[in-house]
Amino acid sequence: MEIKKLTTVEEMEAATAKLLETAEKVGADTWQQRVKNQTPHCGFGEKGTCCRICTMGPCRITPKAPKGICGCDVHGIVGRNYLRFTAGGASAHSDHGREICHTLYQTRADGNYTIKDPEKLLKIAGEWGIETEGRDIYDIAHEVALTGLNEYGKPFGTQRFLSRAPEERRKVWEREEIAPRAIDREVSTAMHMTHMGCSSEPNALIRQALRSGLSDGWGGSMMGTEFSDVMFGTPRPVDTEANLGVMEKDMVNIIVHGHDPSLSEMIVFYANDPEMIALAKEQGAKGINVAGVCCTSNEVAMRHGIPMAGNFLQQENVVLTGACELIVVDVQCIFPALGPLSKCFHTKFVTTSKIAQMPDSEFMHFTAETAGENAKAIVREAVLNFKNRRPELVNIPNLKQKATVGYSLEAIKKCLDGVTNSHVDALGTTKPLVDCIRSGVLRGAVAMVGCNNPKVRPDYAHIELMKKLIKHDIIVVLSGCSAQAAAKAGLMDKAARTLCGEGLKRVCELVDIPPVLHMGSCVDISRMMLLASDISCDSGWDIPQIPLVGCAPEWMSEKAVSIGNYVVATGIDTYLGVDPYVKGSDQVDGLLKGGLREWVGANFVVEYDIEKLGDMMIQAIEDKRAALGI
Ligand code: BF8
Ligand code: SF4
Numbered sequence: 001m002e003i004k005k006l007t008t009v010e011e012m013e014a015a016t017a018k019l020l021e022t023a024e025k026v027g028a029d030t031w032q033q034r035v036k037n038q039t040p041h042c043g044f045g046e047k048g049t050c051c052r053i054c055t056m057g058p059c060r061i062t063p064k065a066p067k068g069i070c071g072c073d074v075h076g077i078v079g080r081n082y083l084r085f086t087a088g089g090a091s092a093h094s095d096h097g098r099e100i101c102h103t104l105y106q107t108r109a110d111g112n113y114t115i116k117d118p119e120k121l122l123k124i125a126g127e128w129g130i131e132t133e134g135r136d137i138y139d140i141a142h143e144v145a146l147t148g149l150n151e152y153g154k155p156f157g158t159q160r161f162l163s164r165a166p167e168e169r170r171k172v173w174e175r176e177e178i179a180p181r182a183i184d185r186e187v188s189t190a191m192h193m194t195h196m197g198c199s200s201e202p203n204a205l206i207r208q209a210l211r212s213g214l215s216d217g218w219g220g221s222m223m224g225t226e227f228s229d230v231m232f233g234t235p236r237p238v239d240t241e242a243n244l245g246v247m248e249k250d251m252v253n254i255i256v257h258g259h260d261p262s263l264s265e266m267i268v269f270y271a272n273d274p275e276m277i278a279l280a281k282e283q284g285a286k287g288i289n290v291a292g293v294c295c296t297s298n299e300v301a302m303r304h305g306i307p308m309a310g311n312f313l314q315q316e317n318v319v320l321t322g323a324c325e326l327i328v329v330d331v332q333c334i335f336p337a338l339g340p341l342s343k344c345f346h347t348k349f350v351t352t353s354k355i356a357q358m359p360d361s362e363f364m365h366f367t368a369e370t371a372g373e374n375a376k377a378i379v380r381e382a383v384l385n386f387k388n389r390r391p392e393l394v395n396i397p398n399l400k401q402k403a404t405v406g407y408s409l410e411a412i413k414k415c416l417d418g419v420t421n422s423h424v425d426a427l428g429t430t431k432p433l434v435d436c437i438r439s440g441v442l443r444g445a446v447a448m449v450g451c452n453n454p455k456v457r458p459d460y461a462h463i464e465l466m467k468k469l470i471k472h473d474i475i476v477v478l479s480g481c482s483a484q485a486a487a488k489a490g491l492m493d494k495a496a497r498t499l500c501g502e503g504l505k506r507v508c509e510l511v512d513i514p515p516v517l518h519m520g521s522c523v524d525i526s527r528m529m530l531l532a533s534d535i536s537c538d539s540g541w542d543i544p545q546i547p548l549v550g551c552a553p554e555w556m557s558e559k560a561v562s563i564g565n566y567v568v569a570t571g572i573d574t575y576l577g578v579d580p581y582v583k584g585s586d587q588v589d590g591l592l593k594g595g596l597r598e599w600v601g602a603n604f605v606v607e608y609d610i611e612k613l614g615d616m617m618i619q620a621i622e623d624k625r626a627a628l629g630i
Contacts, residue, residue, distance in 0.1 A: 004495040006467075007243065007401055007488060009460045015244065015397035019320035022393055026344040029337065030316055035454045047584030048078040054196035061584065076200025078585035080193075082561075082592075085581070086209040087190035089562030092332055093523055094183045094220025095355070096259055097227075098152060103262045104227045105145035106368040107138055112266065113368065115141055116233040124226060128160055141230070148223045152183045159183070159219040165529075166536045169543055169571060173214065176599045178207055178569060180215035187212060202587045210600065213565025222526035228261050228299070235302035235406035235520065237415070237513075242487035244314065245400030246307035247323050251289040252280045254382045255309060255318050258330035259521065261299040263352055263366050264292065266375035267328060268300055276379050283386045288379070293318060294333050295521035298483055302406045302520055310488065311459070311481035312556075313452035319347050322393030326382035330366070331356045333451070333557065346388035350378055403492035405518035407477070409527045409534070412519075415511050430531070434539040437547060438630050441503040443473045444547030444621035447528045448482045448516075449563065450555035453578055459485040461553035461577050461610045466491055468614040470515040473501035474621060477531070480522040482554075491516045525563050529570050543571035544601035547624040549617050553577035553610065564604060573602045575617050577610065 023030050044050040044060045051068050052058035059068030059077070067073055072080075107113045115121055118137050121144060125132050130143050151159060158179040162170055173179040180186050190212045193199040199208075229235070247253045254271060256264040270276055271288040280288050291309040292300055300306040309318050312333055318324050319341050326348040327338060334351075339360025342349035351358055352366035352374070366374045407415075413428025436442040446469050452458045462485035466476050470491075478486055486492050491499075497508035500515045508515050519527050528550075536543045550567045552560055555578055567574050582588045596603040605620075607613040 002498065004490060004493060004498045006463075006490040006496070007399055009457065009463060011399060012243070012459065012488065015399055016317060018395060018397065019317050022320050022322065022395060026393065028320070028341050028344040031313065031335070031337065031454065046579075046581060048081045048581040048588075049074055049584035051077040051080070053080065053194060070196065072200045075202045075585040075587040076205075078582050078588045079202040079205035080200065082580065082582055082588060083190050083205045083209045083212070084194050085558050086212050086562050086565055087187045089558035089560065090183075090212040090216040090220070091187045092559050093216045093224070093562060094152070094187070096331065096523060097220035097222075097224035098149065099260055099262065100224045100227045101145050101148040103368045104148070104231060105142055107141050107231060109138060112371040113231050113262070115230060117230050120226065120234055121230045124230070127163065145227070148227065151219060151223065153185070154182045157181065159215065161218050161222045165218065165533050165570070166543065169533070172571070172600055173569070176207070178211040178214060180211050180219055183215045183219045186215035202585065202591060206588065206591050206596070207599075210565050210569040210596075213562045214569050216562045217526055217529055217566030217570070221523040222529075224523040225520070225526045229408070232261055232265050233303050234410050235408040236411045237404050238302070238305040238406045240301050240305040240307050240403050240405055241400045242308040242403050242484060242492070243399040243401060244309055244317060244321060244397045246291050246309055247318065247321055247396045248286070248289040249323060249394065249396055250286040252283070252285045252287070252325050252383050252386045253323050254288065254290045254379065255293055255324055255327040256290060256296045256300060257293040257315060257327055258334060258356070259295045259332045259523070260330045260353075261296070261303075262368060262371065263328070263330045263375070264296045264300045266371045267378060268304055268306060270375045270379040273376070273379070276376070276383060279380065280383045280386065283383055285383070285386045288383065295480060295523075296330070298480065298518070298521040298524070302408070302518065308403070308484050308487055311452055311484035313454070313458045316341055319345055321396045322390060323396050325385040325389070326350060326378065328352060328378050329356065332559070334358070345393065346385060346390060348381055348385055350381070399488075401488060401490035401493060403487040403518070404494055404514055405483075405487065405492060407513070407517040407519055409531050412517065412531070415513055418511070430534045430538045434535060436503075436507055438539070440625075440630065441473070442475055442507060443503070443625065445475045445477060446549055446551055446617060447477050447525070447567070447572070448551045448553070449479045449522065449525055450552030450560050451481045451557055452485075453554045453556040456554045456577050458554070459488065461613075462486065463489045463491070464610055465551065465553055465614050466516055467499060469617070470500045470504055472618050473503040474618065475504060475507070476516040477519050477528060478516055479519050479524050479528070482552075483518045483520075486516045487518070492518055522559060522563065525567070529566070532570060532572060541628065542601070545624060545628055547621045547628070548572060549620050550574040551613070551617060553613060568596055568602045568604060569600050571601045573620060574604050575613055576604060576606045577608060577613055579606050
């Protein structure tokens with residue numbers, strides 16, 4: 001079999017270098033330049049040893065000044081900073097989930113948003129004890145949405161979705177007093193604990209970081225994922241393409257960027273509207289092409305096969321192609337740089353959410369009630385902008401790869417079911433996967449997630465680690481910008497199975513899957529938590545025993561830290577390629593990298609050397625196998 005040819009990081013970098021020439025020509029500012037301006041970074045910030053939570057400070061910890069003015073030591077300061085970082089991430093993910101709850105509340109049979117997966121809705125209603133018998137599906141949806149919204153502020157009890165975790169795990173969370181209560185309460189408690197004159201004891205601070213993280217992963221994010229599936233369909237394998245070459249020279253290019261599928265779904269819908277396509281043709285374009293950036297891209301790729309233009313550090317590149325008529329964004333991971341950058345081209349930069357308003361953008365408020373007309377107006381604006389393109393600036397790199405995406409947990413189980421014909425229950429099972437791991441055909445699994453970060457050569461860590469892992473018969477599940485790195489390189493093409501070890505290759509052939517599986521956006525890491533829970537139930541292994549680790553080699557955001565906290569608190573060791581600003585305190589650092597194991601059975605590992613990081617993960621998986629005696 002011919003070995004699959006991947007797109008190399010060098011090829012991607014060469015394409016970027018060409019685009020940077022355009023940037024220079026038009027006098028545009030880019031992140032590559034801004035990194036130079038910001039380097040070296042502040043050492044206090046990097047170590048987490050600067051406190052500015054009251055105006056007696058800011059206090060910076062040095063050997064000469066080992067305490068802040070209030071007497072807080074370095075461990076308290078580093079721990080508080082870490083907890084605030086986590087709370088920022090948990091709030092962002094969970095607020096995304098809240099928006100999705102509101103959208104679910106707006107669903108109507110004849111409305112902008114409808115129910116596409118009633119089965120999933122009924123399943124959740126059943127789990128939550130909501131009456132379904134003889135009721136209209138939209139009545140049920142509204143009650144589920146309202147119940148979900150109450151998860152944010154309920155005065156008593158813990159998150160409803162915790163019931164999906166294995167019993168052992170729930171006991172750990174209770175024992176350690178980290179079972180998450182109301183989502184907003186966990187964020188609020190984090191902010192309160194870190195107020196001047198509250199907690200400065202590292203154990204207490206890190207415990208609350210785990211709890212806030214869990215309120216995200218098993219609360220807000222999980223609702224975001226589940227209700228998105230209910231409204232927009234649970235992803236199933238679908239073919240698409242990835243990298244900047246998906247932009248079309250002769251078409252109107254609309255880039256959707258951000259996170260909330262409520263917006264991107266509507267844009268995709270109206271980009272297919274015959275009236276809009278006719279208008280595009282009138283303007284001299286061959287049609288309308290929608291492509292995505294960041295997690296929004298994952299959402300619409302997984303459900304509609306919309307091509308993925310790129311990940312986080314490629315967002316400026318889409319504008320630099322000179323072929324982007326409009327870039328429409330909602331929330332999170334959007335560079336404010338896009339405003340001034342788009343002004344150097346004909347590109348319209350449209351912000352839509354009151355949560356993310358930026359200078360030099362056109363604000364077109366998008367709401368669930370007016371979604372249809374908002375989306376149509378945005379698509380129309382893009383189409384009418386086609387004529388303003390400056391042909392001399394157009395340069396679309398000739399880079400793209402095929403990808404099969406859409407491996408929700410349900411889809412993975414269905415694929416496995418198809419092979420074994422087990423049909424153990426209607427919803428499928430992970431037992432065939434467990435059998436493969438038990439027999440050693442697969443050594444284990446890695447959940448690779450997260451961003452790009454200029455501190456790591458962009459995409460290099462993701463791609464190199466994936467190549468290494470699949471060669472060792474370790475299956476990789478992906479989300480977020482890590483997933484797009486894989487797709488851009490060609491690792492999500494089923495033909496990439498030629499790069500696997502013999503065992504994984506056999507599994508991929510039998511099940512007809514690529515060796516790295518796209519599980520969705522960052523809120524969809526909740527899908528991975530459910531996958532781990534299912535494997536635990538199907539195998540009888542406790543989650544920390546499963547030959548499974550998490551990895552975020554290029555992470556950068558507060559959300560990523562919140563995720564890291566809930567992945568570790570769920571019992572999955574997590575390997576990072578970037579430090580979470582805690583080096584200033586050996587106590588906090590020691591807790592995260594070791595002490596947590598006593599609480600939750602897993603911890604963080606940080607290693608900048610990507611080769612070593614990969615070796616460590618493989619070793620950890622082999623150690624877990626040995627401990628299980630398999
Ligand atoms: O939530 S992986 S850069 S896009 S933070 Fe952002 Fe990071 Fe990408 Fe999605 Ni996740
Ligand atoms: Fe300084 Fe304490 Fe105020 Fe922080 S809370 S800025 S350490 S005085």
